[in-house]
Amino acid sequence: MKKEGQIRIPSGCAVSAVISREGKRMTGEKIIQSMVPMHDRSNGLGGGFAVYGIYPEYKEFYALHLFFDDNRAKSECETILKEGFEIVKSELIPTRKIPAITDEPLIWRYFVAPLKSVLASLQLDDKEYVARVVMRINSEVRGAYVFSSGKNMGAFKAVGYPEDVGEFYRLEEYEGYCWTAHGRYPTNTPGWWGGAHPFALLDYSVVHNGEISSYDANRRFIEMFGYKCTLQTDTEVITYIMDYLLRKQKLTLKESASVIAAPFWSTIARKPEEERKKLTFLRAVYSGLLITGPFSVILGFEGGLMALNDRLKLRSMVVGEKDDKVYIASEEAAIRTMEPNVENVYAPSGGEPVIVRVKEGAL
């Protein structure tokens, strides 16, 4: 098939999420069902899920999920992993054969810990080392792709409708305190397994509905800091931007939202002085990371999530809650599939981040 750069497909998407503020774990059944009323927002060329809290027995280890085209790619990749990691477990990710999902690559997961000696000699912390190895594999090993690399979390994605992808990966057998989901309607790139959402790096995962028009400006900026965009997909660059702003620049979630969905200068001019100064600073310093064009994104991270619309709000997003759970989706119908009696349903404004955290001590 033709890959990124060989074909452009002109053209929506669906996103959905649920999180328990009490840290209660849920199976994947409801989040899968939530994608059903939004079926027509996807076209079968990509679906996926990210889930947090699924590997408690291996929570000290990075869980690497990989696609391999063939055994050559797998052994090449394993050579790299053995150089820098203790591998405590490697296994095929269990899947179910269903007619709706075909042409699957080899799908493996590895629970790994970076070798202390390697970190010491490179003078890197473990997260930075893992991120660099992910970049290296994804850009240098032909036919291998790390699509999930966080601790106690995992992304699962494929070409197909999200309901089918959930069934394929047996997600009803996993339990997590936070789930995000995506149904893809690819706009500029062909649908293949790596290009499905979520995009994930370390514990950050992003599902995205939209099509950003600042992709290349954002890519050029972020690639200065060691990130390698290999898929020409806007969601990939959003994931790296969030990792850069949060992990490397140590911005807060709210600040990072003010960078990527910065208010208009005319809106900033009307803010109280303190806030105006801060917003001006963020827009000036990180001007290359302003994301323009339509987006609604849900960022998953360890212990929480953040949902955000572009500042013009060119995509839909609805939030609701019930008891300990908060629900977010492109359509209210999706939320009501998960919780028919959802309360406080509202649509956040463009550029207004919705941040939900599991309460302290619950995890």
Place this chain on the structure above:
Amino acid sequence: MIIDAAAVGYRELNEILAKGPGKYEIKNCLGQRFIGAGTDGKEIRIEGIPGNALGAYLNGSSIYVGGNAQDAVGDTMNDGKIIVNGNIGDAAGYAMRGGEIFVKGNAGYRAGIHMKEYKSKIPVMVIGGGTGSFLGEYQAGGIILVLGLNAPKIVGNFPCTGMHGGKVYLRTSGKDIVFPPQVSFHLSDGAERAEIGRLVERYCGYFGGDVKKIMDADFITVRPNSGNPYKQMYVSN
């Protein structure tokens, strides 16, 4: 006729609705799109959440929604009415050219974007709560009334951007709202308040509420500054 929409797709649902004139009650609606699209002469009552583009191209039917509705309600509708006893999503009444939309609660972004009118065809949208940003964006005609009841803000940012026709009535004195330079507003005068009053009466008829109390407030009328506020902006005209 009662239709249980649980597990019924939008195509099937709309095929049933298209069969003939009559009254329909849709139960367990959950996200089915295009309900009643292009129809006339029907009365459709919906329990549950209708999907996007409810009543698109509506041509005379009446649609009643018991709760919230999603995006693009009444997209390009030509005639009829849509009554929503809850909130509605973004881009309600997109390019609407006739008929009426009444919403009890709030509207999302871009309500009434590019509404238009021609002679006796004057579309009307009444929103009881507040609206998101870009209310009446590129409005070319028609009437939008926003009451701001139980809403922290009556409108979001950038209301009436690109407006070049029609009018927007807001229940406010307007002093905290920043409008673009191409539009201006004045306190609604007697004839305008009479028109507002008739719409408020109908609003209260659908959803309840005290007409007198609602009318006991300042209203403003927002209009484009001239017949052609964007003269020579894009073409020499």
